[in-house]
Amino acid sequence: MLTVIQRVSESSVRINGEIKGLIGIGLMVLLGIEEVDGQDDIDWLCNKIVNLRIFPDENGVMNKSLLDVNGDLLLISQFTLHASTKKGNRPSYIKAAKPEVAVPLYEKFISSMEKTLGKPIQTGEFGADMKVAMVNDGPVTILIDSKNRI
Incomplete structure (x- = not known):
């Protein structure tokens, strides 16, 4: 699983002009799922994401986690994170999981993240055409690959 994690002061996602998800201070997470991903990747990523110390403490040092600041999380599925651009100019998405594999893993990720965070996420x-908006606070953007844990 690949993630792009952005610390935000606000973020939202619209589908067909309607707001589907909306958060204030917290993290906006883009999630790309591969065919080889499983529950171990989900558990490791959820724990890593909520415990990342990327929020400022009283001295302005990034020393607090999403849990510490009681922040919110907006999760967006994004198969294009697995784009390969090695050949030509049209990206290949061969590594991205097909919907029959990705949807159950996405739903498990949501459930695991809510359990790890201790509250519902947005x-x-x-598979929808989504319009994502956010104010990247910092900016702080972190890339995490569950297959690159060392």
Whole structure:
């Protein structure tokens, strides 16, 4: 699983002009799922994401986690994170999981993230044409690959 994690002061996702998810201070997470991903990747990523110390403490040092600041999380599925651009100019998405594999893993990720965070999260809709807006606070953007843990 690949993630792009952005610390935000606000973020939202619209589908067909309607707001589907909306958060204030917290994290906006883009999630790309591969065929080889599983529950171990989900558990590791959820724990890593909520415990990342990327929020400022009283001295302005990034020393607090999403849990510490009681922040919110907006999760957006994004298969294009697995784009390969090695050949030509049209990206290949061969590594991205097909919907029959990705949808159940996405739903498990949501459930695991809510359990790890201790509250509901906001989401987009798998496979939908989404309009995502956010104010990247910092800016702080972190890339995490569950297959690159060392």
